[in-house]
Amino acid sequence: MSLYLEHFGLTREPFSIVPDPSFLYPSHYHRQAVAHLKYGLEREGGFVLLTGEVGTGKTTLIRTFVKGMPAHVRIAYLLNSQLQVGDLLVSVCHELSIKPVAREGLSFVKACIDALYDDLLADHARGNKTLIIIEEAQNLARDVLETLRLLSNLETHTDKLLHILLVGQPEFLETLARHDMRQLNQRVVARFHLKPIERKELADYIRHRLHKAGATRPIFEDSCMPIMYNLTEGVPRLINLICQHALVAAYATGRHSISKRLLKEAATEALPLFESQRGVKGRWIVSLVLALVVVLGGVGLQEVIRNDDYAIDAGQLTDLIPNTQDLNAKMLVDGRQINDVLADQLLSKQTGGKFAGMSELDISQSSPNQVGDLNDSSIQVKAQRFDAKNELLKLWVSDSSSGLSYALAKEILRLKEETILLSDFNAMRALDRPGLVTLVQNGRVKTMVLIAIENNFVTLRGEFGDEKLEFSYLLTVWNQEYTYIWRPPPNYEVLQEGQRNERLINWLQERLLKLDDAYERIITGGHYTEAIQIQVREFQRFHGLKQDGILGPKTIMIINRLSDPSIPSILIKGN
Numbered sequence: 251m252s253l254y255l256e257h258f259g260l261t262r263e264p265f266s267i268v269p270d271p272s273f274l275y276p277s278h279y280h281r282q283a284v285a286h287l288k289y290g291l292e293r294e295g296g297f298v299l300l301t302g303e304v305g306t307g308k309t310t311l312i313r314t315f316v317k318g319m320p321a322h323v324r325i326a327y328l329l330n331s332q333l334q335v336g337d338l339l340v341s342v343c344h345e346l347s348i349k350p351v352a353r354e355g356l357s358f359v360k361a362c363i364d365a366l367y368d369d370l371l372a373d374h375a376r377g378n379k380t381l382i383i384i385e386e387a388q389n390l391a392r393d394v395l396e397t398l399r400l401l402s403n404l405e406t407h408t409d410k411l412l413h414i415l416l417v418g419q420p421e422f423l424e425t426l427a428r429h430d431m432r433q434l435n436q437r438v439v440a441r442f443h444l445k446p447i448e449r450k451e452l453a454d455y456i457r458h459r460l461h462k463a464g465a466t467r468p469i470f471e472d473s474c475m476p477i478m479y480n481l482t483e484g485v486p487r488l489i490n491l492i493c494q495h496a497l498v499a500a501y502a503t504g505r506h507s508i509s510k511r512l513l514k515e516a517a518t519e520a521l522p523l524f525e526s527q528r529g530v531k532g533r534w535i536v537s538l539v540l541a542l543v544v545v546l547g548g549v550g551l552q553e554v555i556r557n558d559d560y561a562i563d564a565g566q567l568t569d570l571i572p573n574t575q576d577l578n579a580k581m582l583v584d585g586r587q588i589n590d591v592l593a594d595q596l597l598s599k600q601t602g603g604k605f606a607g608m609s610e611l612d613i614s615q616s617s618p619n620q621v622g623d624l625n626d627s628s629i630q631v632k633a634q635r636f637d638a639k640n641e642l643l644k645l646w647v648s649d650s651s652s653g654l655s656y657a658l659a660k661e662i663l664r665l666k667e668e669t670i671l672l673s674d675f676n677a678m679r680a681l682d683r684p685g686l687v688t689l690v691q692n693g694r695v696k697t698m699v700l701i702a703i704e705n706n707f708v709t710l711r712g713e714f715g716d717e718k719l720e721f722s723y724l725l726t727v728w729n730q731e732y733t734y735i736w737r738p739p740p741n742y743e744v745l746q747e748g749q750r751n752e753r754l755i756n757w758l759q760e761r762l763l764k765l766d767d768a769y770e771r772i773i774t775g776g777h778y779t780e781a782i783q784i785q786v787r788e789f790q791r792f793h794g795l796k797q798d799g800i801l802g803p804k805t806i807m808i809i810n811r812l813s814d815p816s817i818p819s820i821l822i823k824g825n
Contacts, residue, residue, distance in 0.1 A: 257501045264463030265490040271314035275455045279445045290440030295410020300417045302444030305487030323379045331386040335397045370411040387418030399434045423744045427800050443743050446484030473510045495520040636713035638697040645818040665735045672732040685734035689727045704822040745801035747783050752776030761813045
């Protein structure tokens, strides 16, 4: 046993991010997910779907589910989803110990399918079932999904021979919602979207894992729990990562319990390392600064090194890196990691913690601790005269809210950032949300806010005020990436027929009734019923949307815009 574990009286690592079924915490949503999976596998074949955000515990849940599978169920478990059709079939056959027989005039794919069919028939006759599980399903190519659909057709006169469980991230729902995926989507017999741990379950989750690791006493103080939830929003992987760093920090300082202060300190290290995409902007500057520190030993670095968004006083780096020799040694070991950590720390140390230096768009990609807890003014990070992201956020923030802290503003405004490729003028009109556009003009890259559309012109807000351009010209200087923010409703998820989400369905019905009293309130028991779906289809038809009956972001944004006049619009009245 390591001294680290012995220090806390543990027998094993409690917060490893490796999916371990023995540590699975049976949260409210995890129990529901298991019930849906069992229901799907009891049906006569077809697809079962499990989705969830990164780090919510999908893999741990699936491995636990597989561990408890009855002996008469054979499983082909595929972790790699970036496969071609031939590779997929080979992998399935290998997992099921099936050996395709090559025959003259028969393609390899056909040989695999024939061998699989013959084996499934024989296994079915013995009273067995076969399950294919594919992780990271959002990466599956179109032809691979079509092959899986065809495999689901393998059947006797009375029974399907194959169950297929697809596990993926939320974007997979958007893939299935496409028109060309309707055949597969209609064959999903059970689906569930796994959500993070609820706030009230967080303390039990941490205690559960510590108990499984051999703990006989509390280690995390109760005051840590609200902070932990604000930092992680209940995502198990983030919880594990922060807890692990906190335990190591406590051991290093000889402490036997974790205070909220120690937790915050651990989070500043844990979150940037885990989510490398958070706080990316400005990272190249820090890399340059660090390189100069190594070469020059920190001498003559009082100049301000600038990019389009920040001005960093490199002379103040000594507050963050007190020992240049230590830095040199660390960079030789893992320079990239040092750069990433320092970049996130530099960009998070905004003075005052107000809207002036960073917008909600930054908040959504930054760990919450970076927002509210790192206010060290010794690191001078100054916003340039025009901050496009902050200008975009101002369109959503009332004067009375402009002085709120980042964390509180995020909580109150409930904003979500999206970046899409957008090159069609009508699509921009339909979206009807102000957004960020990055332009390249005269060799200079600049980000502006698109605030209005009128006829064939757009109005952009930038460093020197508002500028009106023809859309055709915009297309010649714009990279076609469009970043906007919107406000999802409570308990938001992409909702399809059969799913249950009482809060979201109540919100939907209230908004539809507000828009038109011709809509009838339907008793659904919290389920997204066919009757609700018909209402959504009618709404989509009337507003020129794809009539798929799915309550997705586009439909919700139009409902929001029509029912809430405070939401910013880019359409000029009468346009």
